[in-house]
Amino acid sequence: MVTRASGQLTAALDHAERGLACVPRGLPRAQLHAWAELPTLAALERVQDAERALADAARALEEDPVGSAPGRFGFDDAEHRLHEAEAHRMLGRTDQAVAAAEASLGTCLTGTSGWAAASLTLAQAEAPVRPSDAAQRALDVLQRIPAVRLRSTARARLAQLDGALAPVTAVGVTELRERVRTLTPAINVHGTAEGA
Template identity: 50%
Template sequence: MPSGARVEQLGLATRDEVRGCRLLLTDAISGSSDGSLGTELRRQVGWLSALLGNLAHHLADDTGARTHLTLAVDLGERTGEPTLAAWASGALAMVATARQDWRHALAHAEHGLGHAPDGLRRAQLMGWAQLPALAGLGDAHQVDTVLEEADRILESAGEMPGRFGYDLAEHRLHAAEANLTLRRYDRAARIAEESIAAKAPETPGWAAATLVLALAEAQDQPADAALRALDVLDRIPAARLRATARSRLARLNAKLAGTDATAVRDLAQRLRVLPAPIGEDGRATA
């Protein structure tokens, strides 16, 4: 099993390789005189750009994420690939949500829904992109309406594995976060537990759902919430912590500030000495 540092190096190598493939295909497009070949290459560049934008987001490169995802949306629209345009729009909503820019997030989500095919792709855009934005805007009624429809679609459409897919665990994660944003802590905790149960331990999805559960518990069970976060830090090396996990840890630490409990103090200390994420050049970013 590779070490945490080796895993991070592999992730950086993958990102560089995707960028290299994208540049290679871009050169091929510019030199292609075959219209159908050019369209297919543009479609592939679009999917590579979508993947790179997603990677950039998880490495806390907000500018890079927006740049690559915007290109992916454009290429999806120009090549007649609605699934690409929808997915990349959803990812742009995710990036805006991370900034708490709810109105732009909702606009991206609605743009994506305008392209999304019926079935699982529509449920994905509703759960992944529309739901967090509506929760951020405080529209609890619309959150419940969207979640009810997305649940129905997911029950009949099944799941799709992979980076561009969608499954029950991810859907439950977004539902839990929406309820957390609306301060429905008991409901958020229950749904987060469902997401945890559907994920393999020590995966990024498991860490995300576990930290959402900790955030939901922090209101009434601060020590338990801190212990849950410490468990994540014990199981996942710092080099493998996504930017989204770090953000949830920071939110939890702020929420627990002032609580007099050993676990809370231990968590604060662990986060103070947590190594900074590694950038593209292999160096710490802070």
């Protein structure tokens, strides 16, 4: 994930492939396919390989006897759908991204970190076609989850959404831009988590 985030996609894919060569069946394999391999292949625009990784992740999740259990600790169907939505979004497949994000959101408890991730991923997918809905969805996340509880991934999704909506004039976009701009930092200047 760190390698991919720093733009080293070839190295990230190599890490994912090495992990897949060693990981046991079931949830660990599903997670590596969906969390490491799939987004890297999508970022590289290797469509067929990304589709294969998505299918492999789904198969590995199905093989695990408790893999689909809602709310189980660790990788589950909601997270799988979240990664699927992000991959479709990167590949420019808006309808598929929206459907996968909605499926993820439908299995999350409102106000949780997973709910925030699914909501913001859905907002990112909606942004090109329904910018007002995207902005309102993100504002709902900011309304329900205090800034001190927002994960760094949620903050990154908010920043990406804000950037995607920058050229748009739609209901809620200006308010979202201001809320994102004034969002309390996760870590203060002394290196301490805010609210700690």
